[in-house]
Amino acid sequence: MSILSVSHLTTSFRQKGEWHAVVNDVSLEVNMGETVAIVGESGSGKSVTAMSIMRLLPEKTARVTGEIRLEGRDLLALSEREMEDVRGNQIAMIFQEPMTSLNPVMTVGRQVSEAIRRHGKVSADTARRQAIALFDRVRIASAANRFDEYPHQLSGGTLQRVMIAMALACRPRLLIADEPTTALDVTVQAEILQLIKNLQDEEKMGVLFITHDMGVVAEIADRTTVMFRSRSVETGMTQDVFAAPRQPYTRALLSAVPRLGSMTGRENPATFPLLDPETACATPEREMPAAGDAxxxxxxxxxxxxxxxxxxxxxxxxxxxxxxxxxxxxxxxxxxxxxxxxxxxxxxxxxxxxxxxxxxxxxxxxxxxxxxxxxxxxxxxxxxxxxxxxxxxxxxxxxxxxxxxxxxxxxxxxxxxxxxxxxxxxxxxxxxxxxxxxxxxxxxxxxxxxxxxxxxxxxxxxxxxxxxxxxxxxxxxxxxxxxxxxxxxxxxxxxxxxxxxxxxxxxxxxxxxxxxxxxxxxxxxxxxxxxxxxxxxxxxxxxxxxxxxxxxxxxxxxxxxxxxxxxxxxxxxxxxxxxxxxxxxxxxxxxxxxxxx
Incomplete structure (x- = not known):
């Protein structure tokens, strides 16, 4: 069953009186319990695609056309008041940088409680209990104590867990995760990815995962959409995209992925083998010399x-x-x-x-x-x-x-x-x-x-x-x-x-x-x-x-x-x-x- 259906999405920004498209004719679908990854470099349009789905772009300088349907409901036809009821309730988003996404002068517990009260119409005490339960669910240690702490008092991994708790506060049907693990350590990243997967299995929600890390894509995504210069250039089952990429840009992305074990049997460092994203012409890797004695x-x-x-x-x-x-x-x-x-x-x-x-x-x-x-x-x-x-x-x-x-x-x-x-x-x-x-x-x-x-x-x-x-x-x-x-x-x-x-x-x-x-x-x-x-x-x-x-x-x-x-x-x-x-x-x-x- 389809949760999100995006057809011919085009997003343009106005600069100096002219409209410039930054997302061009993108179509994708996310089904119940499915993870779809959007991959590509910075500037490819993947984050703008997510912001367009959430209707978070300023109306005066951004124009979104096409069709965005959440369980059959056309989001582009909704008023701003109606969208406020959708955001955080039916669609939730985890942003890339939690420190800039969270209010620095409010405790993290109060911020999660605020989301619960906005959509759940419950008392402050009930919201507090539910927020602490969410902190426990995302495995934040000493959840009751952390409720009254401020963002600057928490580590990056814990802050990301707070963002996940906030996103899941109202049991959304769709979770959009925009580079949620980019700056995290590998162990914390693995824990966050496993946490999102477990919660997805419990809630049967769809996940739209935006990243440039192909290792993360291989780990979690059922289907993958590759974006390049504002367009979707390749879409398919993740194992097919990795095993037999059709587009030069997809092959170039995969060639640049650092793979653990690729240096086995070598003593010295070596450059990455790179492919040109448009022609797929290869630059071979080259081994570096040994260190000197001084x-x-x-x-x-x-x-x-x-x-x-x-x-x-x-x-x-x-x-x-x-x-x-x-x-x-x-x-x-x-x-x-x-x-x-x-x-x-x-x-x-x-x-x-x-x-x-x-x-x-x-x-x-x-x-x-x-x-x-x-x-x-x-x-x-x-x-x-x-x-x-x-x-x-x-x-x-x-x-x-x-x-x-x-x-x-x-x-x-x-x-x-x-x-x-x-x-x-x-x-x-x-x-x-x-x-x-x-x-x-x-x-x-x-x-x-x-x-x-x-x-x-x-x-x-x-x-x-x-x-x-x-x-x-x-x-x-x-x-x-x-x-x-x-x-x-x-x-x-x-x-x-x-x-x-x-x-x-x-x-x-x-x-x-x-x-x-x-x-x-x-x-x-x-x-x-x-x-x-x-x-x-x-x-x-x-x-x-x-x-x-x-x-x-x-x-x-x-x-x-x-x-x-x-x-x-x-x-x-x-x-x-x-x-x-x-x-x-x-x-x-x-x-x-x-x-x-």
């Missing part, structure tokens, strides 16, 4: 803790042990990946290495020089040797500064070149990262996410650093853009002998780019070794948990549950007087160390 970074017994103060006097009652006794080294032309879930300490490790966060103790040597106790003035001079690529390039670029000026600025600050020469060098770097020279005069908002990440890489290269910390540099990018940026980083590493500290939770990408891998849990490295050792012979239970949670881009290999229950997750918050025990490691193989439990 040590660029040497970290020993690094500790970084953050005080938690409470009470009127602001006394330290506990501490976050973000990084605890971490040691590793990094050689010229080598990529060492730090992997683990949010809160494991990998980003704090990267920031501590660059002295963006002051370590509590330990030693950090860059090219043999101890930098832990350098003054701010001395450290500023050393920063020429070490740079960082941030996860969100838009927030790390000055929105009022042209990108050419942003790339040139470090050279001017460090007095390496005149303003004129630095602008010329910035233009060269823009071309080196695959953009056009005239783009130097544009502002950050005029670029796509993948282009902005290339600009961030160009800026990091401006001072010819020997060390670059890449903190989740590709985690939020579309699959094909991600592959292109990873290939760029590997090629630059080969030509410039850059050492990368690559911080990520994407295990499939880590397998492709790494020489060595360090797995972090609660601030400690629990396993470190070569890529082949970590992926081919994982020893620590937490490492196995991470690998098990990676979605496999093969519908024939669906299985659940994906996450092992053998490893109990803990907390990095300790009492103020807590003294951590000395960690001991066993050598499983040469260079392969595993923390003893």
């Amino acid at each position: 040590t660029v970074l040497d970290v020993r017994n690094l500790v970084t803790r953050f005080d938690i103060k409470t009470g009127l006097l602001g006394r330290v009652t506990s501490r976050v042990h973000a990084v605890e006794n971490v040691s590793f080294d990094l050689r010229e032309g080598e990529t060492l990946s730090l992997v683990g879930e949010s809160g494991c300490g990998k980003s704090t490790t990267g920031r501590s290495v660059l002295r963006l966060v002051k370590p509590t103790s330990g030693t950090i040597r860059v090219h043999g020089e101890e930098i832990t106790d350098l003054s701010k003035k001395a450290l500023r001079g050393r920063r020429k040797q070490m740079q960082m690529i941030f996860q969100d390039p838009f927030s790390s670029l000055n929105p009022r500064m042209r990108v050419g000026e942003a790339i040139a600025e470090p050279m001017i600050v460090h007095k390496l070149a005149s303003k004129r020469d630095s602008i010329a060098k910035a233009t060269e770097l823009i071309e080196k990262v695959g953009l056009k020279a005239d783009m130097a005069r544009r502002f950050p908002h005029e670029f796509s996410g993948g282009q902005r990440q290339r600009i961030s890489i160009a800026r990091a290269l401006a001072l010819n650093p020997g060390l670059i910390v890449a903190d989740e540099a590709v985690s939020a990018l579309d699959v094909s853009i991600k592959a292109q940026v990873v290939n760029l980083m590997l090629e630059l590493q080969e030509s410039l002998k850059i050492a990368f500290l690559f911080i990520s939770h994407d295990m499939a990408v880590v397998e492709r780019v790494s020489h060595r891998v360090a797995v972090m849990y609660l601030g400690e490295i629990v396993e470190i070794g070569t890529r082949a050792q970590i992926f081919g012979d994982p020893q620590h239970p937490y490492t196995r948990r991470l690998l098990d949670a990676v979605p496999v881009a093969d519908p024939a290999r669906r299985h659940d549950p994906k996450v092992r229950a053998e490893f109990e997750l803990g907390s990095a918050i300790r009492p103020a007087d807590f003294v951590p025990p000395n960690a001991s490691y066993r050598q499983h193989a040469p260079g392969h160390l595993v923390k003893q439990n």
